[in-house]
Amino acid sequence: GGENISSVALESMLATHPSILEVGVVAVADSHWGERPKAFITVKDGESVKGEDVIDWAKHKSDISKFMVPREVEVVKELPKTSTGKLKKNVLREWAKGKRDAK
Structure with missing residues (x-):
């Protein structure tokens, strides 16, 4: 295990990246650990960042344990939200499984 x-802690930490607008983190299956985090991010207007850049940046943060650094960070156009603006984690979990048509 x-x-x-x-x-929430991982989302808060990733949100401090200067290029990141919004973050959603969900658990994905992992053969070694059982589950591991995957982050979906949106990027601020005029900014450009790749998932690998965010992972590398997170590895050098002193306020995060190494095991918390996600191995996958995917840049998306927008995060799925409810009508009240709450993040739809269930949709992100489907996206993480490769089901992009989930709403």
């Missing part, structure tokens, strides 16, 4: 990771 692995460590428990708070998706």
Whole structure:
């Protein structure tokens, strides 16, 4: 087994990246750990960043444990939200499984 990771804590840390507008983190299956975090991000207007850049940046943050650094960060155009603006984690979990048509 692995460590428990708070998706809220990881989202808060990733949101401090200067190019990131919004973050959503969900658990994905992992053959070694059982589950691991995957982050979906949107980028601020006029900014450009790749998932690998964010992972590398997170590895050098002193306020995060190494095991919390996501191995996957995917840049998306927008994050799925409810009519009240709440992040739809269930849709992100489907996206993480490769089901992009989920709403």
